[in-house]
Amino acid sequence: MKNARKATTLLLGSMLLILGACHEKPKKDEEPHEEPQERVKPPKQIISLEESKKLYDNYSKNRVELIKSYEREENNDEKFEAARYASWDxxxxxxxxxxxxxxxxxxxxxxxxxxxxxxxxxxxxxLPDGQKVVHPRQNSIFILPTIKIDDLDYGFYIGEDGEAKLIKDAVNVKGMGGISKNDEKSYASFVPSLSAPPVLFKGQSLNMNHGNSGPPPNNDF
Structure with missing residues (x-):
């Protein structure tokens, strides 16, 4: 009799444990805690919209008309529109x-x-690299990084040996820092032009161009 009672008690206890387990709410996976990121402060070089508009209008007045006049005289192109921007996605x-x-x-x-x-x-x-010239005779920009040597910044590329090399040594153009009076005329006449023959050197260029450029868009200024 005692054995039967013990068996009944164990059975009831097991059933209660099973039922209790069935009613337990599944534990939610703990969500990873992310530290709040510090807000980035605007660089001190940020300018206002008013100043942006003024700079844009200054270029329209002091540069665009000169470019159009040049194209009319040199290339007999009355419809030429001067580029006002370059962009990359x-x-x-x-x-x-x-x-x-x-x-x-x-x-x-x-x-x-x-x-x-x-x-x-x-x-x-x-272009010399075979890419199509989308806007002949239009202005553009190209980008390059610099490194500091003796407090002057110099454009560089990566040589075959993996070392940083100065662009001025590859293209035989002096660095643009510390210009002497005797060199002012030569520096003033040096305007980077994509029509120049390609420089023959082996290595990795870090210069970037081939962005989208054109006349002023009608949705900014």
Whole structure:
């Protein structure tokens, strides 16, 4: 009899445990705790919309008309529209920054600045690298990173040996820092031009162009 009672008690106890387990709420997976990111402060170089508009209008007044006049006289082109901007999609810019940081790290140098050079497309169908000239004779920009040497910034590329090399040594153009009076005229006459013959050197260029450029869009200024 005692054994039967013990068996009944054990059976009831087991059933209660099973029922209780069935009613237990499943534990939620703990969500990963993310530390709040510190807000990024605007660079001190940010300018107001009013100043942006003023700069845009200054270029319209002091540069665009001169460019149009030049094209009318030199190329008999009354319909020429001066380029006002160059752009790359955001992903390309991020890829470019990641790429030059990677190359600089491998070469064990620190990028000091990103330099934007004014440029001018040739009056031809194709560039020296074979790409199509979308807007002949229009202005553009190309980008390159610099490294600091003796307190001066110099554009660089990566040589065959993986070392950082100065562009000025590859293209035989002096660095743009510390210009002497005797060199002022030569520097003033040096305007980067995409119509120049390609420089023959082996290595990895870090210069970027082939963005989208054209006359002023009608949705900004």
């Amino acid at each position: 955001y992903k390309t810019i991020k890829q470019y920054i990641a790429f030059i940081e990677q190359e600089a790290k491998d070469a064990k140098v620190d990028i000091s600045t990103i330099r934007f050079y004014f440029a001018n497309y040739p009056d031809k169908e194709k």
